[in-house]
Amino acid sequence: MIGAVDIGGTKMAAGVVDGDGKVLSRMESPTEVDRSYEDGLELLVSMLRKTSQDAGRGICGIGIGSTGPVNPVTGEFGDVDFLPRWRGKNPVRDLAGIFNVPVALENDGDAGALGEAGWGAGKNRSRLVYVTIGTGIGGGIILNGQLYRGVDGAHPEIGHHVIDPSGPPCSCGFRGCWEALATGPAMTAWFQHERSAEPKSHDNLSAKRICQLAQQGDPLACRAVAREAYYLGLGLANLINLFTPDAIVLGGSVMKSADLFLDGARKVISQGCRFVPFEKTELVLASLGEDANLIGAARVWHHRFGQQEVACA
Numbered sequence: 001m002i003g004a005v006d007i008g009g010t011k012m013a014a015g016v017v018d019g020d021g022k023v024l025s026r027m028e029s030p031t032e033v034d035r036s037y038e039d040g041l042e043l044l045v046s047m048l049r050k051t052s053q054d055a056g057r058g059i060c061g062i063g064i065g066s067t068g069p070v071n072p073v074t075g076e077f078g079d080v081d082f083l084p085r086w087r088g089k090n091p092v093r094d095l096a097g098i099f100n101v102p103v104a105l106e107n108d109g110d111a112g113a114l115g116e117a118g119w120g121a122g123k124n125r126s127r128l129v130y131v132t133i134g135t136g137i138g139g140g141i142i143l144n145g146q147l148y149r150g151v152d153g154a155h156p157e158i159g160h161h162v163i164d165p166s167g168p169p170c171s172c173g174f175r176g177c178w179e180a181l182a183t184g185p186a187m188t189a190w191f192q193h194e195r196s197a198e199p200k201s202h203d204n205l206s207a208k209r210i211c212q213l214a215q216q217g218d219p220l221a222c223r224a225v226a227r228e229a230y231y232l233g234l235g236l237a238n239l240i241n242l243f244t245p246d247a248i249v250l251g252g253s254v255m256k257s258a259d260l261f262l263d264g265a266r267k268v269i270s271q272g273c274r275f276v277p278f279e280k281t282e283l284v285l286a287s288l289g290e291d292a293n294l295i296g297a298a299r300v301w302h303h304r305f306g307q308q309e310v311a312c313a
């Protein structure tokens, strides 16, 4: 049994995950940008204790997936804008001290990649790229079953490769990143802009709502979906040209409507990847569902410590 912790921009969750990737118990709480580290740590400890009690099992370790930047080697939090008071703090060291078990931390994109590679849609595929498309684009890269890390353990930012330098500005400093063009908010912004000439263009519609309208045949929503498929396809084509992986596993809220986008995306890929065997790269949907982040966090622990003998608390 592994204690799993998911720290994101809107919520923090904790739970207990068994050796097959099944979530036995879980709890969550809002992240709250003003929360002090001491407060947050206390919350995580109490959620881990409670979920462990609910599951009726002790935990042998703790895995953490967190929205970055975090240092997986030292366990230290970097400049995380959704929890500014956590900068320089080290929940890996602190939780290990409190629970007396080994603790491992990864960026949540990497945690998601490890989860899908170990227990989800990426199982038995040694080279895979995991991409999650929601309010942002994140992901992770697995090569020969191991997580790919950059210099100093850095996590590559696959959402920030430039698709169109004349595109909308991105939080990273560039314009026209994949993340600035193919996320849910990018879809909403484009739709809203195109519709602004209409007299009754009311509230911002979510990407989900735009997809529903497209299914009902709304012409502008259909164009928004075609545009999303195009930019999704361009980003995937770049990943295929760069990595030629066995599979790309697609998750995140926008991919709940994947059947609207995948044919269009495949068409884009086939137009520009002729120097690599692009047809051999499978596009598969993430399979771990709503608990993917907690399952990924538990897999972080297995990836780091799974081969070692560990005494359980």
Ligand SMILES: [Zn+2]
Pocket: 159, 160, 161, 170, 171, 172, 173, 174, 177, 179, 180
């Ligand atoms: Zn960017």
